[in-house]
Amino acid sequence: MKLNEPKIVVFIAAVAIGILISLNINLSSTGGDRTILNTKEYQDASNLKNQVLSDVIRVKNNYFENEKKLDGYKNVENDKDKIVNEINQEINLNKEVLGYTSVKGPGLKMTLVDGTGEKFNNSITEQSNEYIRSRIIHDIDMIATVNELKNAGAEAISLNGQRIISNTDIYCSWAFLSVNGVKTPAPFYITAIGNKEVMKKYLLSSESYLKRLINRGINVNIYEEDEVVIPAYIGEMENKNLNYQ
Numbered sequence: 001m002k003l004n005e006p007k008i009v010v011f012i013a014a015v016a017i018g019i020l021i022s023l024n025i026n027l028s029s030t031g032g033d034r035t036i037l038n039t040k041e042y043q044d045a046s047n048l049k050n051q052v053l054s055d056v057i058r059v060k061n062n063y064f065e066n067e068k069k070l071d072g073y074k075n076v077e078n079d080k081d082k083i084v085n086e087i088n089q090e091i092n093l094n095k096e097v098l099g100y101t102s103v104k105g106p107g108l109k110m111t112l113v114d115g116t117g118e119k120f121n122n123s124i125t126e127q128s129n130e131y132i133r134s135r136i137i138h139d140i141d142m143i144a145t146v147n148e149l150k151n152a153g154a155e156a157i158s159l160n161g162q163r164i165i166s167n168t169d170i171y172c173s174w175a176f177l178s179v180n181g182v183k184t185p186a187p188f189y190i191t192a193i194g195n196k197e198v199m200k201k202y203l204l205s206s207e208s209y210l211k212r213l214i215n216r217g218i219n220v221n222i223y224e225e226d227e228v229v230i231p232a233y234i235g236e237m238e239n240k241n242l243n244y245q
Contacts, residue, residue, distance in 0.1 A: 043207040047151055099165040099233035103156050107193040107228045108200060112137055112145070114186055115217030135217040137188065139172045144209040145190065146170070152202035154192040156230045160184040163233040180235060196224040 037045060072086065095101045115135030146164055149157055157164040162179040169180065176183040192199060200222055203210045214220050 039207060051151060098237070099156070099163045102229060102232045103193060104227055104229045105155070105193040106196050106226055107154070107191065108149075108196050108203075109223045109225055109228060110190040110192070111219075111221045112142075112186075112188045112190070112213070113219040115219060137177075137186065137213075137218060139170050139177060141209075141213055141218075142177060142188065143170050145213070148203060148209055149190070149192045149194075149199060152194065152199040154194040154199060156193040158191045158230045160189055161231060163231055165233050165237065167237065180233070191228050191230055193228060193230060200224060 069086075069090075092101070096103055114137055142159065146157060146159070159170070159177075159179050162168070162182055162184065164179075169178070171178050173183050176185050177188065178184070202208065203222065205211065210220060
């Protein structure tokens with residue numbers, strides 16, 4: 001079915017206006033009161049803006065790509081073998097994006113290890129307990145780190161050999177982190193495919209969540225690699241409430 005170009009344009013325009021509103025930008029004048037954001041609010045707003053802009057670009061690219069496909073199908077409508085071959089290529093590409101095939105490319109390898117509580121030696125106090133808890137990697141820490149990698153442009157991510165997909169669950173399970181239902185112990189090894197320089201710079205920026213982990217005493221190592229391999233997701237992608245139209 002041919003895509004409706006006016007609807008796409010209206011959608012993109014609406015999203016762009018939403019960005020401006022969310023950032024409290026006054027379109028009508030340069031004067032007047034302005035909302036002053038603190039450092040964290042500015043960082044969050046900047047991340048949101050970048051994410052929405054990326055979504056807009058992706059929608060535009062998808063539109064033009066679909067237009068190109070439609071034109072291609074029209075040109076070879078009598079060549080069924082060629083059409084089937086193109087469809088199979090698209091299926092394989094979708095499998096890569098969804099995580100059902102192993103992929104490789106440039107990226108980062110990261111190691112995250114709990115810190116130690118040597119500061120208080122054998123003195124057990126409420127302060128020392130809080131200090132020790134702060135130097136342990138929790139599920140929320142791993143979720144935030146994975147999300148930061150996505151915001152930094154990671155195209156594929158794995159955690160201790162488990163492929164991260166759209167509905168991957170990460171939660172604490174006693175001394176382990178459960179990832180895709182698999183209990184995995186520390187240390188935690190993260191692999192990400194993407195622009196290695198951009199991702200590393202983003203992760204080590206002063207306002208990043210990973211920087212907070214480092215300041216808490218979590219041991220973090222990041223290595224830039226020309227080629228990393230990320231395994232395929234093993235399991236069923238179950239959608240309980242998703243309906244297709």
